[in-house]
Amino acid sequence: MDQSTYDLARSLTNQSTATATANGARQTQDPDVERDAAQGVGADLEKAHSSGSRSKDPFLVQWEEGDKNNPMNWGMSRKWFLVIFLSWITLLTPLASSIFAPGVPALQAEFNDHNNMTATFVVSVFVLGFAFGPLVIAPMSEIYGRNPIYHVCNVLFVLFSLGCALATNMGMLIAFRFLSGFAGVAVVTCGAGSIADIMPPEWRGRAMSIWSLGPMLGPSIGPVVAGFVVEDLGWRWAFWIVVIASGATTLVAFFVLRETYSPVLLRGKAAKLRKETGDERWHYTPERAVGETRTAKQIFLMSLIRPVRMLVLQPIVTVCAIYIATLYGLMYILFTTFTFVYEGQYGFSSVGAGLSFLSSGIGMLMGLGIVGNLSDRIWKTAAEQRRERPETRLHWVMVGPGSLLVPVGLFIYGWTAYYKVHWIAPMIGSAVMSIGMIMITMCVQTYLIECFPTNAASVSAANTVLRSTVGALLPLAGLGLYDAIGLGWGNSLLGFLALGLAPVPVCLGLWGEKLRTNPRFVIQL
DSSP, X not given: OXXXXXXXXXXXXXXXXXXXXXXXXXXXXXXXXXXXXXXXXXOHHHHHHXXXXXXXXXXXXXXXXXXTTSGGGSOHHHHHHHHHXXXXXXXXXXXXXXXXXXXXXXXXXXXXXXXXXXHHHHHHHHHHHHHHHHHHHHHHHHHHOHHHHHHHHHHHHHHHHHHHHTOOSHXXXXXXXXXXXXHHTHHHHHHHHHHHHXXXXXXXXXXXXXXXXXXXXXXXXXXXXXXXXXXXXXXXXXXXXXXXXXXXXXXXXXXXXXXXXXXXXXXXXXXXXXXXXXXXXXXXXXXXXXXXXXXXXXXXXXXXXXXXXXXXXXXXXXXXXXXXXXXXXHHHHHXXXXXXXXXXXTOOOHHHHHHTTHHHHHHHHHHHHHHHHHHHHHHHHHHHTTOOOGGGGGOXXXXXXXXXXXXXXXXXXXXXXXXXXXXXXXXXXXXXXXXXXXXXXXXXXXXXXXXXXXXXXXXXXXHHHHHHHHHHHTHHHXXXXXXXXXXXXXXXXXXXXXXXXXXXXXHHHHHHHHHHHXXXXXXXX
């Protein structure tokens, strides 16, 4: 604790009538909390801060202006290092979701299990773990902080991946795959929250784009790596690579990651003041405001159900989650066709079929570059004109083209593959689809964070739950769809679905504020 804060604490303890202002300790609200309160989100935290400021409670612990312990005041180099490191971790877990796919035939031969449905499920069950993990991990991060959750889940991910590498039967492998996804989703779920903790709005678009490189490129890189590894070393080495990479990263994380969640840091600051001064009146607002009406057990349970409540009771969260889940489902169905299209129709080797996933990765990189720069430029322009609001993240310049590129890419891929046009043509189609996919995903995710910065992890969890469930289950029906109506009409059906949903982000950008601030939909989080 800095000396000025400690002097203030002692002064207030001895003279309870003194105020924080009189002792020269100028207190300021967390900018994210001010933004949430101004937007009428209605969370406990924002209400408590607001009421605490109005009453000018001298024992209220908040950030002091320029406090270096406030993550918002960290140096930019430190912030960008954290963003890049979190992006690396989020690359490893989605990579683990797909790295195993080329090894499925070898696995079936070893375990003498030739059920194609089981073979598909052993790959997609990892994503099913992604669906359930956020329901526990996100609210826990908003109770205990981001750092403990990152460390615990990183260690568990390494152990469960080790279990996959050592599996002796299909049931054991499926169980450990699910648990790996459950634990591995921690950084995918909380990473957006960490960015909201440290980055001001004018930098969030670019930061989100860099962080998203990991979760978006992971599923594309996994099959490429596995194509070489499985062919030479066997399917188990797909998991050993994950164990080695994630194990080394976990060790480094213990030394470089620091807590970023302000409510947890301020709670610790209040506890330290109480201990050093012996005065129990020092408090961080949510402790007192929430503690007066709820027990610790109630607070814990409310935190656990917060993502589900947001998904069900907040219309903007519901609409965004359904739209993104649909796009992810379309992408994963598309991925299920790559192997038989490029091996069966174009005569690629297993390594070549794995490399075909790079077309989607390149498209995602292009989309990230476009939306990352546009998002922050549009926000800064709006801020200069004092017109910035969460819906600024859904500007039609980004979401309009993005929502149309998804169906266009599906049409190109489907019909060029059906007529066996040169292999570059379907790859262009998948790249176009990926550009639109990433543009929409980034805009929507950043929009939700602007709406709920203090509960960014929970709103990300609400989005991830539906997205991962659809991504895990929909591909099970993908091959049946193509067997029934073919690649051309099968992908056209998906394209028409995407085209029908294309107006959704544009409409949210135009009228989302009215829906978001409608008193009927403002709930206590």
